[in-house]
Amino acid sequence: MENNVHLTSAEIASLWTAYMNDSMSANILRFMLNHILDQDIKPVVQSAYDIASNHLNQLRSIFEDESYSVPNGFGEQDVDMNAPWLFTDTFCISYIRHMGKVGMLSYSGFVSMSDREDIRTYFSHALTETNNLYNQASKIELEKGIAGRHPYIEVPKSIDYVDSKTYMSSFNPFSDQRPLNAIEISHLYMNVLSNSIGMKLCIAFAQISPRKEVQDFMLRGKDISKKHAKIFTDKLLEDEIEVSNIPDVGVSDSTTPTFSDKLMMFHMSLLISSGVGNYATGAATSQRSDIAIDYERLSFENAKLSKSGADIMIKHHWLEQPPGVKDREKLAKDKDKS
Structure with a gap:
């Protein structure tokens, strides 16, 4: 069975x-x-x-x-x-x-x-x-007609191989950076879209939360999402790769508490962890060192935001603990006390 x-x-x-x-x-x-x-x-x-x-x-x-x-x-x-x-x-x-x-x-x-x-x-x-x-x-x-479509590039007409170690690096200010490849473009644009959704959710949740600390957290998240989206967009624009219009996914001007703070904070922790995963994938698949470094430092910024969110959830007893191993030492000590 x-x-x-x-x-x-x-x-x-x-x-x-x-x-x-x-x-x-x-x-x-x-x-x-x-x-x-x-x-x-x-x-x-x-x-x-x-x-x-x-x-x-x-x-x-x-x-x-x-x-x-x-x-x-x-x-x-x-x-x-x-x-x-x-x-x-x-x-x-x-x-x-x-x-x-x-x-x-x-x-x-x-x-x-x-x-x-x-x-x-x-x-x-x-x-x-x-x-x-x-x-x-x-x-x-x-x-x-509201889909955010990935940028177009020319279909390859021939096969090529990397012929220099400089392909992997972009730190020398006196040398030309190689253009972005298709893999790097796809992850940069995907993260523009993800941050756009996150930014709108943060705005909505900030509007409807009755707690200032939750409002401040959401507004901080909005600013970070906006900043990250701009960094990724600027990387694309450096190679004259136009970012298609992001869908108009606005929110209303309602300030009525709609979802509990517990739910909204959990939702943002889910999106942040998903974003960190996306950045890790983007860093691992990007063959330009400057892009990988950007992903790593922005992931650290997301991690700090996630930590401050967890602190708020713990303070208000909103953070449900995942299943885990029993603390054997604590069990033994509690038995001795009894």
């Missing part, structure tokens, strides 16, 4: 993370569904909500079978369904497309870390669903 095989630490971590992410997403998507008017976009939002809800039901069933304590995650108390509309409809489709990217990266990692066949099957199916959702959102964005 499959469930006679104990869950590994990786499977426990993956299931916990998946539940937390889906419970957060379900609440945001439920609010979007309550307000969205665009009849082309609404079915995609409905699909996203149905997927998140079904995932939560399946995960609870797995937890029950394994006598695994169900995480608190997020629920009805974390969203005010009567709050005014916070986002534009175009934001909703861009948000789903972006979170689809985050989801595909997460689920592919969960599949690769899972040993039990039933857990791998669950995450494989979730990956397929998320991929289909991403394709749906991409199709609507393209049809509506």
Whole structure:
């Protein structure tokens, strides 16, 4: 029997993370569904909500079978369904497309870390669903002309090889920098798009939070996202690579508390960790040293932001602790006290 095989630490971590992410997403998507008017976009939002809800039901069933304590995650108390509309409809489709990217990266990692066949099957199916959702959102964005499209370059007509070590370096101010290659361009532009979504979410969350420290954190996140997007854009413009117009994914002027601070802070921690992962990939695949260094220093800036966010969450008891190994030394000491 499959469930006679104990869950590994990786499977426990993956299931916990998946539940937390889906419970957060379900609440945001439920609010979007309550307000969205665009009849082309609404079915995609409905699909996203149905997927998140079904995932939560399946995960609870797995937890029950394994006598695994169900995480608190997020629920009805974390969203005010009567709050005014916070986002534009175009934001909703861009948000789903972006979170689809985050989801595909997460689920592919969960599949690769899972040993039990039933857990791998669950995450494989979730990956397929998320991929289909991403394709749906991409199709609507393209049809509506609101997709942020990667820059065009000429298709290669011949094969070439690197003939100098200078290809890997760009620090000499007295020598010409080589042009960006296609791999570097793709990651730079992807991170422009990611920071654009993050910037808009920070603005929205700053507007609706009743706590000054959360507002300040979100505004700091907005400034960092704006700064990073400009750095990546400037890198592209140095080679006269035009960045296509970023989709108009604005937010309304509502200041009514819509989502709990706990949910918003968790959401930003998810986006920051995703961004750090994107930067690490960009650094690893970029063959120009100056770009890799940029990614590394900007990752450090994101890490500092993440730490300040975690401090706020700990202060207010919002940070749910992931499953872990028992502190054996503490157990022994507590036994002695008793």
